[in-house]
Amino acid sequence: MDGSTVLLWNWSAQPSSPTALAELEDASSVLADVRFSEASDRWVWSLAANRRFSAASIKALAAKESALEGLQPFGKCSWVPEKCNIFVWRSLLDRIPTRQALARRNIRIDSVFCVLCGDSVESVDHLFSGCEMSLRVWNRLCEWANIPHIFAFSFGDLVEHYKFCPGNKEYKEVVRGLIIVACWCIWNARNAKFFSSKETSWEKIFGEVRSLGFFWLKNRSKHRNIVWVEWCKSPLYMV
Template sequence: MIEVLELEDFMESLGNVMVTDARDKWVWSPDKSGLFSTRSFKSIAAAECNEEVGFRVKGCGWVPSKCRIFMWRVDLDRIPTRAALVKRNISVESVDCALCGEGVETVEHLFTACNVTMRVWNRFSEWVKIPPIFAFSFKDILSIHKGGNGDKKVKGIIRGLVMVTCWAIWKARNDKIFGNGQGNSEDIFGAVRSLGFFWLKNRSAHKNIVWREWCNYPLYMF
């Protein structure tokens, strides 16, 4: 009895199949022409994609590409934090944050909740003269430049300095684990000012910026 039912189901599934003497061929059903095209595939992929647009690597050309790509990886949670290493079955001595020693070292903790990092962001907001930074996720970090006053150029500099800050935080974390770094907020913020000055002066049109003025206010030239 079971075999009869299975045969009936199989024959029913063939109800819409038309058998002809024509030669078999592949047909790309999403396109009326039946031909595959990159354009039709992109339209399908765009329609199926519901994820929010992540970090854009373009822009802020004065920031080295390695730093911008790093930000893209952080946004995707693709950097080797201690939590990420454990998730990939890699043995680590501790999952605690390397900078503050409190809380599991995830992307969100390291860049928004770590006590050392929070002190860096407080110094950053005072230096750039923007409202205090209250970040609850890395997405909030990526939006810091949108909350400041000024035109597109000013916001571009702030966005670049945010990247430099995240880069300095990660570098300090690695130096504390693998080198002799102290991982304190003063050293990290000092690295942000020096790296930001060096990269902006040598990789942009702002070649006449002055260190003393820069240390007081990095947007003094606008």
């Protein structure tokens, strides 16, 4: 009558052990604050003001959590394959299996040093912006694309370099894609050496960047009239 909850237990065997009695007391204290009504039971989504679930509320929550963690959103490049965009996104989150990451997960490996150069612990930042072989790839890429040399202290600095390059928005998008392609080729070269003991060189990696960049840009963008001979001289001829 006064709105309080009365619990009537129907036991097949009365609880008698200290543990069971303690659990019963805890359960009773939790249920004491429960108030019942004549309405039907229903599920509610506590993370939305209207208590209704929606995909938009999940998206807003994810964006909020990313901001709290200091993560910057990564917008994909339209002319490179999705696998390359996803790879760069995972690298920004430090979610690729570098030797440092494998050791951190207690996976047994023979060494934590860089597969390509062997000079430092193989982290995402080292592999792409500190490794001697990668630096040579970036230097050649910058000379070929006629953009400022890359001085990156982290992987995030590397993928944002296109913003500081000369040229119009269209050319910057080309440069952005080439940086993503180069990251993909460096990772593939690393894996080929790690898993198959295939030796590589910065010249081979750069050649792969240039050929894949040409193939994907020609077939996945509006730049269908680019010419291989001119492309090999410099992609700058496009603007």
